[in-house]
Amino acid sequence: MLDPSSLLTPSASDAENEQKWTKILHKVSKLKGDDRTFFESMVKSLRIDEWLARDNQRQLQDNRVLTLGGGNTGKTTLLKQMRVLYAGGFSSDDRTEYKFSIYDNVLDAMLALIKGLQILAIPMESQFQSYVEELIGFAASNNAAPTTQVLPHSFAPPVIAWTDDKFQCHVYPLVKTLWAFSTSIRTCFERRNELPFPVPDCAIYFFNEIDRISEPTFTPCEQDVIRMRVKTLGVVEHNFVIKSQKWTFIDVAGQKSARRKWIHLFDGVSGVVFFVSLSSYDETYQDTLPATDSFDNLDEAADGEESPKSLLLTDGLELFESLLRDPHLENVPFTVLLNKFDLFSTKIPLRPLRQFLPGYIGDDSDVGASATYIRNLFLERAANVDRKVHVELTCATHKPTIEQSLNAGLAFLQEMRQNAALTPRASSSRSAGTIRRGDNAQRGSAHQHSVGSPPISASSSPRPSISGPSGTDAQQSSSPPRWAYESL
Ligand SMILES: Nc1nc2c(ncn2[C@@H]2O[C@H](COP(=O)(O)OP(=O)(O)OP(=O)(O)O)[C@@H](O)[C@H]2O)c(=O)[nH]1
Numbered sequence: 307m308l309d310p311s312s313l314l315t316p317s318a319s320d321a322e323n324e325q326k327w328t329k330i331l332h333k334v335s336k337l338k339g340d341d342r343t344f345f346e347s348m349v350k351s352l353r354i355d356e357w358l359a360r361d362n363q364r365q366l367q368d369n370r371v372l373t374l375g376g377g378n379t380g381k382t383t384l385l386k387q388m389r390v391l392y393a394g395g396f397s398s399d400d401r402t403e404y405k406f407s408i409y410d411n412v413l414d415a416m417l418a419l420i421k422g423l424q425i426l427a428i429p430m431e432s433q434f435q436s437y438v439e440e441l442i443g444f445a446a447s448n449n450a451a452p453t454t455q456v457l458p459h460s461f462a463p464p465v466i467a468w469t470d471d472k473f474q475c476h477v478y479p480l481v482k483t484l485w486a487f488s489t490s491i492r493t494c495f496e497r498r499n500e501l502p503f504p505v506p507d508c509a510i511y512f513f514n515e516i517d518r519i520s521e522p523t524f525t526p527c528e529q530d531v532i533r534m535r536v537k538t539l540g541v542v543e544h545n546f547v548i549k550s551q552k553w554t555f556i557d558v559a560g561q562k563s564a565r566r567k568w569i570h571l572f573d574g575v576s577g578v579v580f581f582v583s584l585s586s587y588d589e590t591y592q593d594t595l596p597a598t599d600s601f602d603n604l605d606e607a608a609d610g611e612e613s614p615k616s617l618l619l620t621d622g623l624e625l626f627e628s629l630l631r632d633p634h635l636e637n638v639p640f641t642v643l644l645n646k647f648d649l650f651s652t653k654i655p656l657r658p659l660r661q662f663l664p665g666y667i668g669d670d671s672d673v674g675a676s677a678t679y680i681r682n683l684f685l686e687r688a689a690n691v692d693r694k695v696h697v698e699l700t701c702a703t704h705k706p707t708i709e710q711s712l713n714a715g716l717a718f719l720q721e722m723r724q725n726a727a728l729t730p731r732a733s734s735s736r737s738a739g740t741i742r743r744g745d746n747a748q749r750g751s752a753h754q755h756s757v758g759s760p761p762i763s764a765s766s767s768p769r770p771s772i773s774g775p776s777g778t779d780a781q782q783s784s785s786p787p788r789w790a791y792e793s794l
């Protein structure tokens with residue numbers, strides 16, 4: 307008589323496994339009557355179980371994470387931090403390559419503020435008028451992009467063919483003086499949320515570092531590289547080994563016009579890290595791709611500009627829910643990183659959340675309660691679609707904080723996948739949504755029949771998970787996390 311336990315012996319490879327089943331089927335074929343019927347159906351059922359288990363195992367080893375979210379929310383900053391944490395960081399040569407992007411950031415930020423003066427009708431002090439004209443003149447005469455004017459109706463940053471000399475002689479003295487002494491420029495900076503285009507978040511960091519940046523020996527440091535803003539164009543894959551596991555992270559452009567291309571990346575994804583800029587609660591501009599972007603249809607870039615103005619945070623909420631509802635991501639776990647907590651905590655006392663989100667009824671100056679309110683908006687969206695998600699408050703420019711948030715976020719993604727893998731129904735429906743769509747109905751039903759276990763899916767818990775960046779339940783507390791006031 308055949309021993310049923312021998313059917314469960316695990317095999318090392320697919321080929322060995324096939325051999326095992328061939329031998330077993332050969333033995334079964336020699337049985338007679340009820341015995342043969344019994345063992346044939348058992349073998350069939352066990353082969354399906356084993357196939358699914360091996361498929362799940364393969365999927366678990368393949369950690370493919372998409373970083374999604376609006377433009378300027380911090381997706382690429384996370385990947386830069388991961389490079390520092392898990393891939394040896396940036397060599398001196400790598401950092402030197404970024405020098406001209408930092409020059410770009412400094413010039414773009416000051417030109418955006420100068421344009422902002424016009425839009426907000428803030429008069430420029432007469433003693434600085436010549437500085438402004440000189441800076442605009444420099445940008446116009448060095449603009450290498452034939453289609454971009456400097457300071458047209460909106461703000462299109464110029465494309466400069468940099469040399470160190472150009473920055474040190476023509477930009478540094480002007481920007482340094484304007485930032486240090488012009489009250490109008492400072493007022494415009496304070497009111498930058500009212501502008502129809504972004505003033506880069508890194509502006510204040512680089513303005514404050516301008517003496518160092520303009521030194522002849524300047525080589526960007528790690529924090530300069532983290533702070534530097536370069537819009538992502540297209541799709542960039544990054545591979546990391548974290549605690550002996552391989553991870554592939556896929557970085558995309560977050561602007562509205564680029565989002566329709568995301569769908570091509572959904573197949574085979576094992577998790578999504580969704581980014582939101584907390585500090586965008588008072589911003590409405592549309593961050594569009596530059597005219598030099600690599601996408602084929604530039605008309606798409608205009609779409610973003612034409613769409614009606616809404617708070618960027620609301621845009622993030624809508625985007626989040628629409629991704630959760632996307633059938634291709636039906637069984638893909640999500641971690642949400644509510645980023646830029648440092649900027650948020652300095653903004654809230656000046657511009658309380660209630661002015662922009664009237665549903666907030668907490669204390670105007672309570673940064674923790676304000677952040678918790680936004681966190682709950684995301685959790686409600688997840689609950690609307692019966693999805694369990696993990697939400698972290700974070701600050702991507704601060705290495706220890708983002709490392710902690712990332713660890714918690716990835717642990718959640720893995721836990722959700724493992725739960726799904728242990729659950730027959732969930733695993734077969736995951737495959738249906740991604741890799742082997744056509745096989746699903748047959749395999750799913752055969753498996754349920756043979757195993758008879760109750761179906762549980764990754765979305766079975768309607769209650770979202772809530773945990774703070776330090777693993778505490780931040781929803782219960784209105785005090786900001788302890789790292790919120792660290793010098794970032
Ligand atoms: N102060 C502060 N700045 C941040 C934080 N996270 C990101 N930034 C800055 O925000 C800017 C934009 O960040 P990116 O990572 O390029 O944004 P992105 O989501 O990749 O944007 P796209 O590529 O356009 O989709 C950079 O200058 C970052 O240094 C944060 O937590 N705090």
Ligand SMILES: [Mg+2]
Binds near residue numbers: 557
């Ligand atoms: Mg990016």
